[in-house]
Amino acid sequence: MQTVSVNLGPRSYSIQIIAHETLGWLTFLKSALGHTRKLFFVSDTHTTTLMQKLRDLSLGAYECNHAIIPAGESSKSMAQFSFLLDELAEFGADRQTGVVAVGGGVIGDLAGFAAAAYNRGLPFIQVPTTLLAMVDSSVGGKVGINHPKGKNLIGAFHQPKAVWIDIGSLVTLPEREYLSGLAEVVKYGVIQDPQFFEFLEQNTAKILKRDAAILRQIVARCCRLKADVVEKDEREETGLRMILNYGHTFAHAFETVSGYGHWLHGEAVAAGMVYASRLAEKKDLIPASITERQIKLLSEFRLPVKAESGWKIPDLIEVMKRDKKAQAGRLRFILPVKLGEVRALDDVTEQQVAEVLAP
Amino acid sequence: MQTVSVNLGPRSYSIQIIAHETLGWLTFLKSALGHTRKLFFVSDTHTTTLMQKLRDLSLGAYECNHAIIPAGESSKSMAQFSFLLDELAEFGADRQTGVVAVGGGVIGDLAGFAAAAYNRGLPFIQVPTTLLAMVDSSVGGKVGINHPKGKNLIGAFHQPKAVWIDIGSLVTLPEREYLSGLAEVVKYGVIQDPQFFEFLEQNTAKILKRDAAILRQIVARCCRLKADVVEKDEREETGLRMILNYGHTFAHAFETVSGYGHWLHGEAVAAGMVYASRLAEKKDLIPASITERQIKLLSEFRLPVKAESGWKIPDLIEVMKRDKKAQAGRLRFILPVKLGEVRALDDVTEQQVAEVLAP
The missing domain is CATH 3.40.50.1970 (Rossmann fold)
Known part of the structure; x- marks a missing residue:
C-alpha cells in the first residue's frame, strides 16, 4: 500500500x-x-x-x-x-x-x-x-x-x-478511456516534472501494456504532483492552481463545440496541449522541439494531437472567452516556458489563437 | 454611516x-x-x-x-x-x-x-x-x-x-414581515446579551413605531452579535455557531409540517423559542420566569408563542430527527441556561419534546 x-x-x-x-x-x-x-x-x-x-x-x-x-x-x-x-x-x-x-x-x-x-x-x-x-x-x-x-x-x-x-x-478499463487518462499523466510531466516526462517516454511499451508496477508509480507520482499544487492554492485564488489547466482552455472549447461526449476529456486535453504548446512557440517561449516531444509521446499513446476539421475557429474562440480562466473577457492561457514549467499568460490575442488553430 | x-x-x-x-x-x-x-x-x-x-x-x-x-x-x-x-x-x-x-x-x-x-x-x-x-x-x-x-x-x-x-x-415593510424579523432580534438577547434583551423590553413602543434611531442601534447590535459567533465558527464545525439555531429546530418542524409560507420564518422562530425554553425548564436549566419574559416580549411584538392545534406531534418530531443539527439521528436542541447564554444538548428525549408540545 x-x-x-x-x-x-x-x-x-x-x-x-x-x-x-x-x-x-x-x-x-x-x-x-x-x-x-x-x-x-x-x-x-x-x-x-x-x-x-x-x-x-x-x-x-x-x-x-x-x-x-x-x-x-x-x-x-x-x-x-x-x-x-x-x-x-x-x-x-x-x-x-x-x-x-x-x-x-x-x-x-x-x-x-x-x-x-x-x-x-x-x-x-x-x-x-x-x-x-x-x-x-x-x-x-x-x-x-x-x-x-x-x-x-x-x-x-x-x-x-x-x-x-x-x-x-x-485492468478492465476500455482501451480508449485508459489512453485518455494518459493525456493528463503527460500533462504533469510538461507542467511540473521533466524527469517524469522522460520516464514516460522511456516506458511507453509497459504503460500501454498496463504494467501494474509502472501504473502504481505513475498514479502515485501524479497524485503527489497535483497535491503539491493544490496545497499551495486550494481554491484557485493565488493563480498557481491554474497551471493544472494546461491544454484545458482549448480542450473545453473542443468539448463544448463538438457537444460533450464526442471526444473523451483526455483526448481533448491531448490536442489542447499541442495547441497551447504551439502558442508558446509563437510567443517565442519555447523551441518547436518541446511541442514535437509532446506530439510524439501523445501519438504513441494513440491520442489526438489536432482539432477536427469541421470545428469553426470563431466558435472555439467564443467558448474560450467564456472560460472560467478568462479574466474580464480577456483570454488566458497556460503556456510552457520549458519542459517542466508553465506560466499563465493573458496577452494572447484572438488572432494568435486563430493562427495556431488554422489547419 | x-x-x-x-x-x-x-x-x-x-x-x-x-x-x-x-x-x-x-x-x-x-x-x-x-x-x-x-x-x-x-x-x-x-x-x-x-x-x-x-x-x-x-x-x-x-x-x-x-x-x-x-x-x-x-x-x-x-x-x-x-x-x-x-x-x-x-x-x-x-x-x-x-x-x-x-x-x-x-x-x-x-x-x-x-x-x-x-x-x-x-x-x-x-x-x-x-x-x-x-x-x-x-x-x-x-x-x-x-x-x-x-x-x-x-x-x-x-x-x-x-x-x-x-x-x-x-419603512415600507409590511407589518407582519417587520414583526417576524423582531423574533430573531429577541433571539440574540436570549442567546448572547441579557442587556440587549432588557433594552428591547424597555423600548417596545418605539420599536413597534419603527423609530429610525432605535432601529439602527438594533440592527448594528444584532449584526455584531452574529458576527461574533460566525467569526469563531464560520462553517459550523466547532459547534459554537449552533447557538444561533435557538428555537430553530422547532421552527423548521413547524414550517415543514405546515408547508413553507404558512408562517413567516420569524413567526415560527418565536414559537420555537418558547418551546425550547420550556424544554430547558423541563430539564431544570432555567426557572419559568425566563420563558415568561420571552413570551411577554414576543407577545408585545404580536408574534405567535405556540404551535397551531392541527399539527401532529409525531410529524413534528419526525422532521426534527431529519434536522441538520441532528447528530446520527439523535435530537439536538439549543437550550437557554440563563438569560444571555445557551448550550447545545443532545440528551433530550422524544418523550420530552412531545410533552412540551402537548397542548
Whole structure:
C-alpha cells in the first residue's frame, strides 16, 4: 500500500493506492469518517459491481444505500444532481452521512457536488476507477456539473475525507478511456516534472501494456504532483492552481463545440496541449522541439494531437472567452516556458489563437 | 454611516448600515469588488424598484443585468436556482462578475447559492431589505434553497464581499414581515446579551413605531452579535455557531409540517423559542420566569408563542430527527441556561419534546 498525503490544514486527507485489495476497506472508512453511521454509495452503470462489493463490505458497520447513474458525461447535469439530492433526502441523510463515489470523473464530480450541497457539506470519499479520475479529478476537491453554456460551470470546492485508489480497476478499463487518462499523466510531466516526462517516454511499451508496477508509480507520482499544487492554492485564488489547466482552455472549447461526449476529456486535453504548446512557440517561449516531444509521446499513446476539421475557429474562440480562466473577457492561457514549467499568460490575442488553430 | 466588521481572514468583509442614502453606493461597490466589470442584480417582485435604483446608479461603472424572482419562500427552489444559473450563463458571467442580492432572506439565500455555485464562486453583495435579512440571513455566509424534505437542506457557505443595509427599506415593510424579523432580534438577547434583551423590553413602543434611531442601534447590535459567533465558527464545525439555531429546530418542524409560507420564518422562530425554553425548564436549566419574559416580549411584538392545534406531534418530531443539527439521528436542541447564554444538548428525549408540545 502506498499513501499520498494532501496537506490542507483542517481539510487534510490521504490517498491510499493499492492493487487488487479490499482487505483494508473498513479500516480505511473508519479512519476517514469517524462517527458516520450511514453511507450513501454512488456509481454509474459501469462500476455497479465494484460499488456493490464495497457496499457489501461496509454493511456490517454502516447502514448503506446507493444510487446508480447512467454512464457518460451527460450525467454531469442539473437533473442528476437534483436526483442525488432527492435520494439523499429520501435516505434521511444527516450531516455525518458519508457519500462514497465509485467511478470515473463524472461520478466523482457529480456525487461530490451533491455531497457539497446537501446540508452544506457531507463527508465524501472518492473511489476513482479510471486512470483520469485517479490522477486528476479525484484529487483536489473540485466538484461540479456541466451547463449547456460551459463545462464544469456549476460546482464547488469540496475536499474528500479520503481517496481509495485500486490500480486493479484499470485492468478492465476500455482501451480508449485508459489512453485518455494518459493525456493528463503527460500533462504533469510538461507542467511540473521533466524527469517524469522522460520516464514516460522511456516506458511507453509497459504503460500501454498496463504494467501494474509502472501504473502504481505513475498514479502515485501524479497524485503527489497535483497535491503539491493544490496545497499551495486550494481554491484557485493565488493563480498557481491554474497551471493544472494546461491544454484545458482549448480542450473545453473542443468539448463544448463538438457537444460533450464526442471526444473523451483526455483526448481533448491531448490536442489542447499541442495547441497551447504551439502558442508558446509563437510567443517565442519555447523551441518547436518541446511541442514535437509532446506530439510524439501523445501519438504513441494513440491520442489526438489536432482539432477536427469541421470545428469553426470563431466558435472555439467564443467558448474560450467564456472560460472560467478568462479574466474580464480577456483570454488566458497556460503556456510552457520549458519542459517542466508553465506560466499563465493573458496577452494572447484572438488572432494568435486563430493562427495556431488554422489547419 | 455605521460599519460592522466581520473578521474571517481572507474572507473578511464589512456591513455598512445607513439610513435613506444611496450616495456612497458606487464607492461601496468599488471597494468591495475591485476589478469587477459586470454586475448581476437579483430582486423579487417586491424589491424591484430598489434593485432598479441601485442598478441605474451602477450603470456608469459596470455592465449590468438582472433577474426578478417571484416573491415568497417557494422561490427558494431548485427551479429558481437553476434559472439564475441559466441567466448568469446567458449574461456571460465570468469569475469576476458580481452578484447583488436585493431583497429579503429568500433572495439573499437563493442568489447567494447561485453565486456560490456558478464558476465555483462569484463575488457576492447582500442588500437586505427586510429586518429578518438585515439581522440574520445576510450575515454569516449561509446560502441555500429548500427541499420538499427540509428547509435549507441544499446550500453552501459563501461569504459576501460586503453587505449594504439601508434602514430606510424598513419603512415600507409590511407589518407582519417587520414583526417576524423582531423574533430573531429577541433571539440574540436570549442567546448572547441579557442587556440587549432588557433594552428591547424597555423600548417596545418605539420599536413597534419603527423609530429610525432605535432601529439602527438594533440592527448594528444584532449584526455584531452574529458576527461574533460566525467569526469563531464560520462553517459550523466547532459547534459554537449552533447557538444561533435557538428555537430553530422547532421552527423548521413547524414550517415543514405546515408547508413553507404558512408562517413567516420569524413567526415560527418565536414559537420555537418558547418551546425550547420550556424544554430547558423541563430539564431544570432555567426557572419559568425566563420563558415568561420571552413570551411577554414576543407577545408585545404580536408574534405567535405556540404551535397551531392541527399539527401532529409525531410529524413534528419526525422532521426534527431529519434536522441538520441532528447528530446520527439523535435530537439536538439549543437550550437557554440563563438569560444571555445557551448550550447545545443532545440528551433530550422524544418523550420530552412531545410533552412540551402537548397542548
